[in-house]
Amino acid sequence: MSENKVILVTGGTGLVGKAIQQVVEAEKRPDEKWIFLSSKDGDLCDYNETKQIFEKHHPTHVIHLAAMVGGLFHNMSxxxxxLRKNMHMNDNILHISFETGVVKVVSCLSTCIFPDKTDYPINETMVHNGPPHPSNFGYSYAKRLIDIQNKAYHQQHGCMFTxxxxxxxxxxxxxxxxxxxxVxxxxxxxxxxxxxxxxxxxxVMGTGKPxxxxxxxxxxxxxxxWVLREYQETEPIILSVDEKSxxxxxxxxxxxGKAYGFQGKIEFDTTKADGQYKKTASNAKLRKFLPDFEFTPFSVAIKESVDWYKANHEIARN
Known part of the structure; x- marks a missing residue:
């Protein structure tokens, strides 16, 4: 990426979008203009509203984070x-990116899309090897289709969608x-x-064992x-901490509890569902490219997350 870019981030006010915004503001790269969208900017499930967003901002690159997301019990019901909302949203983003000549799209999937019955650790070649866990099959199949579409757009039109x-x-x-x-x-x-x-x-709901x-x-x-600027494959790449973590x-x-200084008792409601016991992912492909990348220690990241919520709970998405 050497020429000036206009980078459109869908879901730009969410968890990952806000983190990207914090990092790029610290970098202050003069050759990159960033636009972080929120749901107020338009309904991405609607083709015409999505097209208007692209016509307004003329992005050269897109990071597609927007999705209907939720935890275990919300997915189950x-x-x-x-399935429907994510399929509509994803298809609009990718097709309008193609129509408007976007150079590169990076979409966000999830490890929960992998087959329920599989060998561990999971890797990028195993996404479509079997049905996902029944608790979230709607979300999982919608996200899997992004991978299929990326490959189809590349095969038919040469698009760099990943x-x-x-x-x-x-x-x-x-x-x-x-x-x-x-969780x-x-x-x-x-x-x-x-x-x-x-x-x-x-x-805590469940056994605590997963x-x-x-x-x-x-x-x-x-x-x-790094993926936006350097990674040049349509095949997906797992972004995960190491297996030992x-x-x-x-x-x-x-x-x-430690981050809050909680002195009480932690109990587990074993009448509630656990979901998948494990979904260990291999980051071997990532480590091949970035062998020295250092992840924030878990205890530090949890403490910073708790401290942020304590300071911002009145304005947080509650």
Missing amino acids: HNLDF SVIPCNVFGPHDNYNLESSH IPGLIRKLHDIMKTGGETFT LRQFIYSLDLAKLFL EVSIKELAEEI
């Missing part, structure tokens, strides 16, 4: 909504709505409310910028 597959992302500006949040912001919000009322028991890899949003933002939900709850 709204699979059709997740995608990244992050592991579980967390950090400032997350979604803390207990009905639709992911880390949900637990941060829950413990915040407990401590505000003087409660002494922190109840294992997850978590990536701090600011680390992911730096990797996104996997933690259990129990360890996560304890880390959040």
Whole structure:
């Protein structure tokens, strides 16, 4: 990337968008103009509204983060909504990017799109090897189709459309709505409310045994910028912490408790579903390109995330 670029970020006011904004503002590159979209800028599920956004800003590059997202229980009860809305949104972004001559599109997938029954660690070649976990099949199939479309646009039109597959992302500006949040912001919000009322028991849904890899949003933002500027493959690339950094939900709850200085009891409601036990991802492909990239230590990233929510809970997405 050497000439001046206009980079449009869909979902630009969300968790990852805000992290990218923080990183690019610190860099201050004169050859890049960044536009961070919010839902107020238009309905990306509507072709005409999306086309108007592109005609207004004339992007040369797109980072596509916008999606209908939610946690385990929200997915389980709204699979059709997740499928239809994400399919419409993704198709509009990619096709209008093609129509308007966008040089490169980087879309954001998720490790939850991988087959439910698979070998571990998962890698980029295994996305389509079987059905996803039934709890989130609507979201998963919509996201898998981005990979299919990227390859089809490249084959038929030579487009440089690619995608990244992050592991579980967390950090400032997350979604803390207990009905639709992911596990880390949900637990941060829950413990915040407990401590505000003087409660002494922190109840976590499930057994606490499932294992997850978590990536701090600011680390992911730096990797996104590398993909935008340097990565030249249509095949997706997993952006994940190393396999040894996997933690259990129990360890996560304890880390959040430590960050809050919580002295009470942590309990696990084993009558609630756990979801997938594990979805360990290999970042070997990423390490081939960036062997020395240093991820923020988990305890530091959790503490910074908790401190942000404590300072901003009144304006956070609750």
